[in-house]
Amino acid sequence: LKASLAQACAAFVFLAVLAPSPARRPLSSSPPRAMQPSWANQTRSPKPRAHPAAVWAEEVARACGKSLLASALSRCAFGASAGGPPAVATTFAAVALLLAGAWLCDRAPVLGQPVEDKVYHSFEAFWPRYLAEHREPRDRVAHVFEFFGVVLYMALEPGRLAALALTVVGGSMLTRPLLHVGRPRLENQLMYIIGGVAAQRLDVPFSFALGYAVWLAFDFVGHAYLGENAAAAAFLGRHYLGWALLGQAHFAVRVAANFPQELVVARQCVTAHAAKEGSEPQAARR
Numbered sequence: 001l002k003a004s005l006a007q008a009c010a011a012f013v014f015l016a017v018l019a020p021s022p023a024r025r026p027l028s029s030s031p032p033r034a035m036q037p038s039w040a041n042q043t044r045s046p047k048p049r050a051h052p053a054a055v056w057a058e059e060v061a062r063a064c065g066k067s068l069l070a071s072a073l074s075r076c077a078f079g080a081s082a083g084g085p086p087a088v089a090t091t092f093a094a095v096a097l098l099l100a101g102a103w104l105c106d107r108a109p110v111l112g113q114p115v116e117d118k119v120y121h122s123f124e125a126f127w128p129r130y131l132a133e134h135r136e137p138r139d140r141v142a143h144v145f146e147f148f149g150v151v152l153y154m155a156l157e158p159g160r161l162a163a164l165a166l167t168v169v170g171g172s173m174l175t176r177p178l179l180h181v182g183r184p185r186l187e188n189q190l191m192y193i194i195g196g197v198a199a200q201r202l203d204v205p206f207s208f209a210l211g212y213a214v215w216l217a218f219d220f221v222g223h224a225y226l227g228e229n230a231a232a233a234a235f236l237g238r239h240y241l242g243w244a245l246l247g248q249a250h251f252a253v254r255v256a257a258n259f260p261q262e263l264v265v266a267r268q269c270v271t272a273h274a275a276k277e278g279s280e281p282q283a284a285r286r
Contacts (some may be wrong), residue, residue, distance in 0.1 A: 002155035026035045032098035034273045039265075041139075042132035045231035052225050054124040063213035066189075070196020090158035094165035102248045105172035112180030118239050121179060123247075125170070126240060130247040132163055133236070137269040146222065147252035150215040159202030160211060167195035167212065168249070171242030184238045191241060221250070278279050 048055055077083075106122050114172035120126040134140055154160040170193035178186060199208035220237075236244040255262050 007268075010016075033072045035269075035276060039137055039269055041135050041227050041229040041232065041280055042129070042227040043232035043235075045229055047228060048224050048230065051222050055224065056221045059217035059220055060210075060213045061221070062208045063192075063216050066072040066192040067196045067209035067212055068205060070193045071200040071209065072196075074200040075205075078197075078201065081204055082200055088158075089154060090162045094158070094161040096211060097165040097169050098246075099248060101172050102250065104169060105175060105243065105246065108173045108176040110179055111177050114179035115182040117182065118179050119193045120240065120243075121176070123243050125249060126243050128253065130236075130244065133223075133227070133229055133232045134251060136227040136229075137220050137262065137266040141259075141266045142218070142222045142226060143248060144252050144256050144259065144262075146215060146218045149246050149258065150211055152209070153211050157203040157204055157207060158279040160199070162210065163195055163198040163208045164203055166198045167191050168242060168245045170194040173242075175240060175242050187239065188237060188241045 015110045026114035102123050106124060110121065114121055120129065134143065150164070151161070154164045169192075171187055171194065174190055179226055191244075195208065195212055196205065202208075220230070221234055
């Protein structure tokens with residue numbers, strides 16, 4: 001257990017130390033009573049009518065099922081796992097792969113004319129859109145807990161962390177070669193295959209499927225109910241899931257490096273939302 005905790009801490013330190021310096025968000029001594037325009041995401045869509053817990057559970061069940069199906073097919077094709085590689089080497093290799101992911105994916109070849117729906121042809125071009133869909137202060141803070149929560153959980157078993165790195169970076173590197181293919185969610189499905197096969201070969205199919213599914217579910221629920229841009233999350237999931245998850249890794253580290261300020265702004269946002277919700281019934285009674 002001590003070794004696993006040390007590996008988890010090493011993963012955190014690697015990501016934190018090598019992250020780019022964030023732009024500081026201005027602080028205000030008195031929380032605003034109205035929503036600020038800078039808090040609005042680029043895309044707005046209605047919240048789902050279902051309860052957040054029900055949506056989360058449905059997303060977890062769906063993602064878990066797909067990952068476990070890929071692991072089951074891998075076992076049928078390749079046989080039982082022979083066990084994972086050395087723990088320390090696996091952990092550092094996985095972290096290095098995540099850190100190099102953005103550089104690697106933009107060097108993957110484009111194999112044909114990109115289809116009209118795929119408007120971003122490199123991670124560098126995609127990054128501003130990702131930031132534009134992550135302005136909502138509460139959702140920004142939630143992304144920190146989502147990402148570092150899944151990294152710490154995966155790092156407690158090096159095989160899980162390796163499977164996660166292969167899934168995210170592998171999916172990211174497939175995005176450019178598949179720009180000419182118009183089939184929705186193709187990259188998404190291929191990432192389930194990569195993760196399921198890697199987890200089976202590293203002997204962590206069940207725990208990896210659970211961790212990966214919970215990550216995807218929390219990300220979608222955060223966008224649907226906090227960011228109120230579920231449509232944007234759906235768009236990114238159709239063609240750019242690998243880049244979106246890789247972007248979340250960079251984004252979460254940047255927000256964490258500026259966390260006290262981000263938390264203050266998030267609390268201001270909570271106060272403004274409460275004031276807005278309290279004023280709506282009064283306006284309706286007039």
